[in-house]
Amino acid sequence: MATRVSPPRDRTGPTGPEASGEVVDRFSRLLKGEGRSRWTVKQYAFTARHFLAWVDKPLDAVLPEDLEHWREFLVLHRHYSKSSVYASLRALEALFRAHHLPTADGVEAPRRPERLPTYLTEEETHRLLSQGQADPEDDALLRVLAYGGLRVGEVCRLSWEDVDPDQGLLKVRGGKGDKDRMVVVEETTLDSLSALRHHRESHPTGDLRVFPISRETVERRVRALAEAAGLSKHVTPHTLRHTLATALLRRGLDLRFIQKQLGHASVATTQIYTHVDTDALREAYRAAKPSYGPRGAAARAEGVPDEGALAEGPGPDREWLPPGRAAPPRPG
Secondary structure (H helix, E strand, O other), X not given: OOOOOOOOOOOOOOOOOHHHHHHHHHHHHHHHHOOOOHHHHHHHHHHHHHHHHHHOOOHHHOOHHHHHHHHHHHXXXXXXXXXXXXXXXXXXXXXXXXXXXXXXXXXXXXXXXXOOOOOOOHHHHHHHHHHHHHOHHHHHHHXXXXXXXXXXHHHHHOEHHHEEOOOOEEEEXXXXXXXXXXXXXXXXXXXXXXXXXXXXXXXXXOOOEOOOOOHHHXXXXXXXXXXXOOOOOOOOHHHHHHHHHHHHHHOOOOHHHHHHXXXXXXXXXXXXHHHHOHHHHHHHHHHHOOOOOHHHHHHHHOOXXXXXXXXXXXXXXXXXXXXXXXXOOOOO
């Protein structure tokens, strides 16, 4: 029998009793003490506040069944996507763990859908960058995103002391997982940053950040510039991050270097861009496709290697290689 999920009258608001507010405040302090990003603290605190108002009981009285009902509430009443439900349950896991409660230990979050990232073609990226040239901040912002691949929070934290024009590097502080990294950028990005710095010196704000604006402003500005450039795609700052990774991969850059540039903890995260590179996939397929027709059979009968036929069946020791890259010699 299906469980009926009917939220009580006070379970739809984001606020709760004063005790819940104290729990959320303590949770936020613990997250900050762990070095979590401001965005993570904000999102986890919002989820905790919302959940405690919904469940309407002390944290140590919450049961695993309440978490299951919460999941159903998000899906059936709030129409959350799988990704949003996943993020909500991860936040609650952190909440209970921070208070040394095992309540969420056995709750499984749904698998997040593995969607291919949206990216711009090089022609579309050129149109977008051209649209930003009229304003020095827009120009620098778009180039840092498109050539540096920074996350939007990293862009907002970037300060002038993090810009090294001599080495062509940006120091990204407090990236995902609270990790710093060095990011390489090309000459036009450095030129646009230099122009922006001269503009700021004549119009001082007292803010040492390169882009003293909020995440929401960055999102809104990129979207407006993309619309002004006539792009039909939904363009976000993260779209430009995907665009850079895809372009670098198509030019043959090793995945490990792309991983370092983007600040991925695991190369497995970076590997999604191999699925985006359909040109390389198409070329590899044409070089390795099997021949099932009469021509292929005749060639095999005569002992002639058929162009496009598989020399060996796929196996665990067979590695897919991009076009133009030779397989390493086998050991022994």
